[in-house]
Amino acid sequence: MKDERTAAGDFGTPLIWTRTEPPKRRQSPLERDDIVRAATAVADEGGAEALTMAAVARRLGPYTPMALYRHVMSKDGLVDLMLDAATAEVPVPAEPGPDWRADLRGIATESWAMAKRHLWFAQLVPTRPPLGPHMLRRTEFQLRVLVGRGAALGEAVAYAALLDRHVFGGAQQEAEEHAMRRWLGIDTPERLAAAVNAVRGVAEQGGHELLARWMEEPSGPDMDEQFTLSLTFLLDGIEARLPNPEGCQGSGSTSPSPKQ
Amino acid sequence: MKDERTAAGDFGTPLIWTRTEPPKRRQSPLERDDIVRAATAVADEGGAEALTMAAVARRLGPYTPMALYRHVMSKDGLVDLMLDAATAEVPVPAEPGPDWRADLRGIATESWAMAKRHLWFAQLVPTRPPLGPHMLRRTEFQLRVLVGRGAALGEAVAYAALLDRHVFGGAQQEAEEHAMRRWLGIDTPERLAAAVNAVRGVAEQGGHELLARWMEEPSGPDMDEQFTLSLTFLLDGIEARLPNPEGCQGSGSTSPSPKQ
DNA sequence: AGCTAGAGTTTATGGCATAAACGTAAGCGT
DNA sequence: ACGCTTACGTTTATGCCATAAACTCTAGCT
Structure with missing residues (x-):
């Protein structure tokens, strides 16, 4: 994410939806879900401006910022995952109802x-x-x-x-x-x-x-x-x-x- | 502006509206209006993510980014001025009409x-x-x-x-x-x-x-x-x-x- | 035993805003 | 004319970011 301000972002890099999560070792200590959860917690508390790779890594424990990149591809990718995870919180009925x-x-x-x-x-x-x-x-x-x-x-x-x-x-x-x-x-x-x-x-x-x-x-x-x-x-x-x-x-x- | 992304910005620094433009020398080469105009041009062309102090300075001619700070206080101040200048473009009647x-x-x-x-x-x-x-x-x-x-x-x-x-x-x-x-x-x-x-x-x-x-x-x-x-x-x-x-x-x- | 791929780290680069200190020259009063 | 003040622009330096690249370690397969 070159410049965070832009509300019209840089979509040039491939979207994370095109890449599946890399296959896991037995129990890899770090997972996408953990990262997204941690990032969400960071942003919940400090707002979007507190959301930095370093802050997320710190929250996860003894990790360096760079550790995240293996899992989420980029900060934009992480943001995409966060947005979708949050969207998942709104319940969507299977079928339209009568009203x-x-x-x-x-x-x-x-x-x-x-x-x-x-x-x-x-x-x-x-x-x-x-x-x-x-x-x-x-x-x-x-x-x-x-x-x-x-x-x-x-x-x-x-x-x-x-x-x-x-x-x-x-x-x-x-x-x-x-x-x-x-x-x-x-x-x-x-x-x-x-x-x-x-x-x-x-x-x-x-x-x-x-x-x-x-x-x-x-x-x-x-x-x-x-x-x-x-x-x-x-x-x-x-x-x-x-x-x-x-x-x-x-x-x-x-x-x-x-x-x- | 610590982090540009934040849509909920840092309002901690005093707003530029509290500071008037510093009194000018005879004809100072650089004025608020020039800067705001140049910044507007930069953003018009490249979007908000292209709006950097360096880019504005470059557009103004042989100036360094730091030159702007004397006139607009901070990047947030510049943005405030830009927003208001743009708002000035929408005509507002003196009095409400009949409809x-x-x-x-x-x-x-x-x-x-x-x-x-x-x-x-x-x-x-x-x-x-x-x-x-x-x-x-x-x-x-x-x-x-x-x-x-x-x-x-x-x-x-x-x-x-x-x-x-x-x-x-x-x-x-x-x-x-x-x-x-x-x-x-x-x-x-x-x-x-x-x-x-x-x-x-x-x-x-x-x-x-x-x-x-x-x-x-x-x-x-x-x-x-x-x-x-x-x-x-x-x-x-x-x-x-x-x-x-x-x-x-x-x-x-x-x-x-x-x-x- | 040895290779390999995945995981995390270190190091380095470049962009950015901006604080602080520094010329420099224009205008002032004497 | 002289020197002081003050606005103006520059230089230099700091710190925060994201992230590329290269490196290290280790689990687990052959």
Whole structure:
């Protein structure tokens, strides 16, 4: 990974999904799963910026960073494995149920919960192509639900993408706030106050009355409520564009024109 | 910026907005604006991962990376300035107009267009607190529109956040695809085919029929259409929760319960 | 017994941000 | 005119990263 910042990563190196785990000796002391678990623990605690090969190796015990490369190919490979392992935590039904909204809502809600458990997830997922087996399985389920409700395949792909954007976008924002609190708040509460005051000062100077008022006394739905809210908005929107009110199969390529 | 990857950045260092540009000599050869412009050009061309102090300095002419620090304080400071400069490109009306949907749609659409001009924007914006003056101004406008329509302040903040999440989430995805194409596609078209085939192989093996079908022949709304679509969904949802159908001021703290 | 392949280590390279100390020259007051 | 100050840019050095390459050790097969 040449530069970690890039949210549009370097996919040039072969993806780890093309290489299977090397065949094991009897009981090799180090395994992919151990490494992924350790890396996940490191990132859970310190965020994505704490995830370095050295930190993972240290956590595993008496290992050097280079030991990991034999098993995970590269840091990108490790990240791919971590992302897929985390995705595996969201349960995906074998078959779509009778209520398509519940199906999609379930996937979204579970994903949201997972992303809150692993705040690094939302930070890292946009840096890698979402091609892990569990992510594929998850996507396929979403598509089946939508196509089963009459959406055209291309539309289904768009709707799924749109829902996921919302889940992971929200999680990303949550992660930001968490990190902000970590840096400004926890260790030095007076710095939090100072920063907030500075910003409020800017807001007031700029004549930003509403913003200043809100910063003085934040209110409104919290992240979870916002998540539920916009999820509902999106499902409503999708529903309005599905062809049959309670239908079976259908091409569904025609769609009502939305309000402009 | 210790680790660039982190989408939840290090806000510990004082924000650049607290420091004004140092007073200039007669005509200092290097100015903040020059630097920000050059940095923007670098990132426009090479993406966020190409944005290094050295690259910016090189672009400016016969300067060393360290020269920049006198003017922008740190790389984070530079990024903050870049983000705000880009935000300044989206026009914000002085006053809300008669049609609140048009107002919000306008901000969102212009922001989307800006983010497509500067693909690094969506990659970098989640790494820094959105406290630049232009960003504040933009947010204040959104709030004024919503509060003017009867939303409670806290709700307005949530709605604005929710809309922005979609704008920048979509832009982020666009940036990913662009980078992916850059790495896999442009220089070596056969590698694109190989990669797609590999993934399709995985999809087929896993019995992911719809996914495989779609990868065989992608279809459906493109990014712009998806953007418009989900924007409409969200505006519809917000509209349904605004108190008065065509009203003036109002507390708006009660809201219809959404369909579950 | 000896070979081999896998596991982990050591060493080295190069990119990156950035702290610290160092010229250098432009403008100021005297 | 003289010297001091101060902004400006450079040099040098530090430390953190990922990771390539070569090396060592050892289990287990032939």
